[in-house]
Amino acid sequence: MAVYSVASFDNLAAVHKSLLKHKLGALSADGHQQICEALRAAVCC
Numbered sequence: 001m002a003v004y005s006v007a008s009f010d011n012l013a014a015v016h017k018s019l020l021k022h023k024l025g026a027l028s029a030d031g032h033q034q035i036c037e038a039l040r041a042a043v044c045c
Contacts (some may be wrong), residue, residue, distance in 0.1 A: 003025070005025065007035060007038075009039065009042045011036055012042075
């Protein structure tokens with residue numbers, strides 16, 4: 001069952017990968033591209 005969600009890039013922080021304990025979901029290829037485009041726009045790369 002698909003569950004729709006959103007991502008906010010208002011407060012980004014680097015965290016060590018070992019602190020990430022539970023997988024919350026997965027992105028489609030299109031979703032991954034949208035995340036990359038949003039991050040690119042947010043940091044002006």
